[in-house]
Amino acid sequence: xxxxxxxxxxxxxxxxxxxxxxxxxxxxxxxxxxxxxxxxxxxxxxxxxxxxxxxxxxxxxxxxxxxxxxxxxxxxxxxxxxxxxxxxxxxxxxxxxxxxxxxxxxxxxxxxxxxxxxxxxxxxxxxxxxxxxxxxxxxxxxxxxxxxxxxxxxxxxxxxxxxxxxxxxxxxxxxxxxxxxxxxxxxxxxxxxxxxxxxxxxxxxxxxxxxxxxxxxxxxxxxxxxxxxxxxxxxxxxxxxxxxxxxxxxxxxxxxxxxxxxxxxxxxxxxxxxxxxxxxxxxxxxxxxxxxxxxxxxxxxxxxxxxxxxxxxxxxxxxxxxxxxxxxxxxxxxxxxxxxxxxxxxxxxxxxxxxxxxxxxxxxxxxxxxxxxxxxxxxxxxxxxxxxxxxxxxxxxxxxxxxxxxxxxxxxxxxxxxxxxxxxxxxxxxxxxxxxxxxxxxxxxxxxxxxx
Amino acid sequence: xxxxxxxxxxxxxxxxxxxxxxxxxxxxxxxxxxxxxxxxxxxxxxxxxxxxxxxxxxxxxxxxxxxxxxxxxxxxxxxxxxxxxxxxxxxxxxxxxxxxxxxxxxxxxxxxxxxxxxxxxxxxxxxxxxxxxxxxxxxxxxxxxxxxxxxxxxxxxxxxxxxxxxxxxxxxxxxxxxxxxxxxxxxxxxxxxxxxxxxxxxxxxxxxxxxxxxxxxxxxxxxxxxxxxxxxxxxxxxxxxxxxxxxxxxxxxxxxxxxxxxxxxxxxxxxxxxxxxxxxxxxxxxxxxxxxxxxxxxxxxxxxxxxxxxxxxxxxxxxxxxxxxxxxxxxxxxxxxxxxxxxxxxxxxxxxxxxxxxxxxxxxxxxxxxxxxxxxxxxxxxxxxxxxxxxxxxxxxxxxxxxxxxxxxxxxxxxxxxxxxxxxxxxxxxxxxxxxxxxxxxxxxxxxxxxx
Numbered sequence: 066x067x068x069x070x071x072x073x074x075x076x077x078x079x080x081x082x083x084x085x086x087x088x089x090x091x092x093x094x095x096x097x098x099x100x101x102x103x104x105x106x107x108x109x110x111x112x113x114x115x116x117x118x119x120x121x122x123x124x125x126x127x128x129x130x131x132x133x134x135x136x137x138x139x140x141x142x143x144x145x146x147x148x149x150x151x152x153x154x155x156x157x158x159x160x161x162x163x164x165x166x167x168x169x170x171x172x173x174x175x176x177x178x179x180x181x182x183x184x185x186x187x188x189x190x191x192x193x194x195x196x197x198x199x200x201x202x203x204x205x206x207x208x209x210x211x212x213x214x215x216x217x218x219x220x221x222x223x224x225x226x227x228x229x230x231x232x233x234x235x236x237x238x239x240x241x242x243x244x245x246x247x248x249x250x251x252x253x254x255x256x257x258x259x260x261x262x263x264x265x266x267x268x269x270x271x272x273x274x275x276x277x278x279x280x281x282x283x284x285x286x287x288x289x290x291x292x293x294x295x296x297x298x299x300x301x302x303x304x305x306x307x308x309x310x311x312x313x314x315x316x317x318x319x320x321x322x323x324x325x326x327x328x329x330x331x332x333x334x335x336x337x338x339x340x341x342x343x344x345x346x347x348x349x350x351x352x353x354x355x356x357x358x359x360x361x362x363x364x365x366x367x368x369x370x371x372x373x374x375x376x377x378x379x380x381x382x383x384x385x386x387x388x389x390x391x392x393x394x395x396x397x398x399x400x401x402x403x404x405x406x407x408x409x410x411x412x413x414x415x416x417x418x419x420x421x422x423x424x425x426x427x428x429x430x431x432x433x434x435x436x437x438x439x440x441x442x443x444x445x446x447x448x449x450x451x452x453x454x455x456x457x458x459x460x461x462x463x464x465x466x467x468x469x470x471x472x473x474x475x476x477x478x479x480x481x482x483x484x485x486x487x488x489x490x491x492x493x494x495x496x497x498x499x500x501x502x503x504x505x506x507x508x509x510x511x512x513x514x515x516x517x
Numbered sequence: 518x519x520x521x522x523x524x525x526x527x528x529x530x531x532x533x534x535x536x537x538x539x540x541x542x543x544x545x546x547x548x549x550x551x552x553x554x555x556x557x558x559x560x561x562x563x564x565x566x567x568x569x570x571x572x573x574x575x576x577x578x579x580x581x582x583x584x585x586x587x588x589x590x591x592x593x594x595x596x597x598x599x600x601x602x603x604x605x606x607x608x609x610x611x612x613x614x615x616x617x618x619x620x621x622x623x624x625x626x627x628x629x630x631x632x633x634x635x636x637x638x639x640x641x642x643x644x645x646x647x648x649x650x651x652x653x654x655x656x657x658x659x660x661x662x663x664x665x666x667x668x669x670x671x672x673x674x675x676x677x678x679x680x681x682x683x684x685x686x687x688x689x690x691x692x693x694x695x696x697x698x699x700x701x702x703x704x705x706x707x708x709x710x711x712x713x714x715x716x717x718x719x720x721x722x723x724x725x726x727x728x729x730x731x732x733x734x735x736x737x738x739x740x741x742x743x744x745x746x747x748x749x750x751x752x753x754x755x756x757x758x759x760x761x762x763x764x765x766x767x768x769x770x771x772x773x774x775x776x777x778x779x780x781x782x783x784x785x786x787x788x789x790x791x792x793x794x795x796x797x798x799x800x801x802x803x804x805x806x807x808x809x810x811x812x813x814x815x816x817x818x819x820x821x822x823x824x825x826x827x828x829x830x831x832x833x834x835x836x837x838x839x840x841x842x843x844x845x846x847x848x849x850x851x852x853x854x855x856x857x858x859x860x861x862x863x864x865x866x867x868x869x870x871x872x873x874x875x876x877x878x879x880x881x882x883x884x885x886x887x888x889x890x891x892x893x894x895x896x897x898x899x900x901x902x903x904x905x906x907x908x909x910x911x912x913x914x915x916x917x918x919x920x921x922x923x924x925x926x927x928x929x930x931x932x933x934x935x936x937x938x939x940x941x942x943x944x945x946x947x948x949x950x951x952x953x954x955x956x957x958x959x960x961x962x963x964x965x966x967x968x969x
Contacts, residue, residue: 276726278728
């Protein structure tokens, strides 16, 4: 693969020189950049950086997702919204991933215990929707684009063991042969998820603020199959929710007309559902309509084939270490999944990084601190919002006042358009800074008292 | 050293049996307990546990503090208050450490820029005081007591590298010979400070909540010598404070009639004081009286002999991992030093642990979860209070309303005694749960509005 042929549009004069003697990350050079983690965020980031003329190496500890079966029990759906779409559009993949593959969801469908359903649309106009997509499909497309369109060098089953931030030395092990090797890079991007190995290096340095908070809820993935005619068993254009106060279930549609169902519940309650008959009774009482779709055998098969997964919220600050390391995606800000923004926020990280690469002509002495400065606050905001929605989704959607508020929000939005953007809509359907979304909501809370 | 001779008062029946097949931590046995960290908290904890008839091994990465010079720039004073005293009393060391060695401080002495001083007593009655003590002296006495009185086996220059929580295997390196060795223990107590190696093992396990927050302030230690007659240059029975809004300085008395002075300031401001003349000018403007005592040469010598230290606040939950590992002291809850409770809280951990060892007859299957359950909340409270005092000490003590509030508090305390305990007093002069201290204060804030 000949990197020299790639478009290198940053050979201009270095406007941002300073007295740092390490000039490998200055503008006007093709840098060696290592991206650790080949999930959707790492793959997308690799595409962006390679497109700036850098030599990008992507290292992934697991095997190539394109050659593996779907891994059981790990989140299989994504809800892609405006931020994710904008990021995909930049490399020409919005059409393929969103319009050809994604399934639009125009609102929430709330199921009560009697099987009665209520729709809460995302907006009154009915124009706005989010797209249910397969995580595996999105990841595969991005990996293939990285390799074929952007000449990214990929290496799977290559697990980062440790790194030296000063020298940019990374130690890897090949998980198939157990061989070790060392390599270096000018810049190392940690896109290696909530349990990031790159982040461990940050923890060794002073002035790195960090928090990880597990919630008491875990989750298991279940499924609803297509009907006997191969059609959807429920209304496909909705995100289905069964809120039950201390626990809840949601379902997202798949292209094969099946549903991926996720049960969120305190881990201690999962412990109580150890026998098939207890499980069935629990579903008969709480989710009778869903049980009907799943079938008893299907539920038992899905439920007992995995163990509940944990949910963690991670915040840190800064995201960079010197001009060498940068954290993006879940490695920087893992969040609980209740706002459907995890991957969207990770994709937005890539967009912001790409903007800074352009602005500072690939001089990472400037890119790094500005990325932290502009991004930490917003990422913290969406982590907080996701935690807030954790309460809202399983609890508030049952309350009459909350439903009224949602209706009022939507009516006001219809009348005032951009002047009145409900919180969910500003997060999901705009690229407004996440922290600004919260400020707006506070303003609305203050003013909407006049309506109540 | 013959451990069999030690008083073993826990050979009674095991009342707390459960179905765990690992019975090494059940009651009625002399356990092998490893304490990691030979600071004041680790040494005290070792004494307590050995006193219950267990074989206690104390491992410290640094050399024996009894054979070393005072390490420059690390906190040399402690302010011991009620909780610390109660803990020392349990092993008969209160007299030696507090009454014979400690210097009582009965209030705060506030210095303004003109050199004018104001006293804020800890109580109107004048009975309450805290004791300025040398950290090195306290540590030395506790280490010697651990070895001589309680037959604790100590090993210095023995640094923990890693541990396996499941098997209780610890890997150490000898810092003098670079030799490695492995050993095991039934129970491992992590008393290895804010940058705990034991805690790293916790971070590998799910459901461990953790946060580390650096504040923008750092500190350097300076000094005021005795006068030419070998006497104190300032009133010795006070904690002296120079509050200056965004920064502040404090001084604690030493037995040799000198003062240990600590300057707390945003790290970026330390960067600006790089030259002797800039430093002197800064002191002439902000601390003219202190500069007079320090002398210009003394200030320059002290200031430029170290680099500013960072300040971090650490919270986590739980403090135990299975029935094997337990975190205490700074390893569990490092706090900023502005309430003078860091070591007092660590000593109180030991008292609580000792109470549980007695209650559950050394069955760590019960001790571990209950320690976490009862201690995490209170330790988090004192971390928060210390952070609050960080603002109070450098800012609020300058405000007239704050001084009025303090006076009012003290008058009300004098009249109502136990019914009206100011926050500082309940934290410093009682053994009330830290979280209860905060609740009380909220109640008082609500009611004191009637007085203002």
